[in-house]
Amino acid sequence: MKLGRLNHIGVATPSLEKSIAYYRDVMGATIAHEPFDLPAQGVKVCFVDTPGENGTAGTQIELIEPFDASSPITAFIAKNPAGGQHHMCYEVADIHEAKAWFEGLGKRVLGEPRIGAHGTPIFFVHPKDMNGVLTEIMETPKEAH
Numbered sequence: 004m005k006l007g008r009l010n011h012i013g014v015a016t017p018s019l020e021k022s023i024a025y026y027r028d029v030m031g032a033t034i035a036h037e038p039f040d041l042p043a044q045g046v047k048v049c050f051v052d053t054p055g056e057n058g059t060a061g062t063q064i065e066l067i068e069p070f071d072a073s074s075p076i077t078a079f080i081a082k083n084p085a086g087g088q089h090h091m092c093y094e095v096a097d098i099h100e101a102k103a104w105f106e107g108l109g110k111r112v113l114g115e116p117r118i119g120a121h122g123t124p125i126f127f128v129h130p131k132d133m134n135g136v137l138t139e140i141m142e143t144p145k146e147a148h
């Protein structure tokens with residue numbers, strides 16, 4: 004199984020509005036799309052594009068705010084009231100091959116693949132099995148192949 008590019012860094016925040024202003028006005032990032040809700044994943048999302056070089060896109064930051072009290076990031080925000088780096092997301096060609104690979108290594112895959120914020124299947128691997136980093140694996144969008 005070959006890991007693909009780092010697709011995004013997930014940053015949890017108690018306020019999308021404040022974090023959007025920070026990344027835009029202080030960090031010079033561009034807000035790629037309007038924020039949107041992903042109730043099925045318990046989050047409100049806004050993608051932020053960091054500056055790239057020579058016309059290429061920079062790394063994307065995925066700002067996520069709890070959609071409601073049952074959000075999987077509610078506990079994270081309770082522990083980190085200012086928010087903070089939450090997960091890293093890598094691309095793979097085949098989500099099912101990747102899931103079997105991580106499980107074969109004895110790592111805890113959290114739930115079945117489900118559609119993520121980029122519209123392709125994703126899953127998460129427990130941070131305790133990934134050197135302390137909550138790791139999201141997403142299938143590369145077909146048009147990107």
Ligand SMILES: CC[C@H](C(=O)O)C(=O)SCCNC(=O)CCNC(=O)[C@H](O)C(C)(C)COP(=O)(O)OP(=O)(O)OC[C@H]1O[C@@H](n2cnc3c(N)ncnc32)[C@H](O)[C@@H]1OP(=O)(O)O
Nearest residue numbers: 013044046075078079089113119120121127130135136137
């Ligand atoms: C899918 C849409 C979008 C996309 O890109 O497509 C997203 O990325 S949405 C992102 C939000 N969704 C998720 O994070 C789903 C997966 N996450 C989970 O299932 C939980 O957050 C889980 C299991 C990682 C942690 O759950 P919870 O916080 O309720 O458990 P604990 O507080 O007991 O934590 C257990 C243990 O793990 C440490 N921990 C928790 N969160 C993180 C983290 N983000 N990074 C690193 N470590 C984390 C926590 O400190 C505990 O460690 P301990 O030493 O036992 O205190």
Ligand SMILES: [Co+2]
Nearest residue numbers: 013065092139
């Ligand atoms: Co993500």
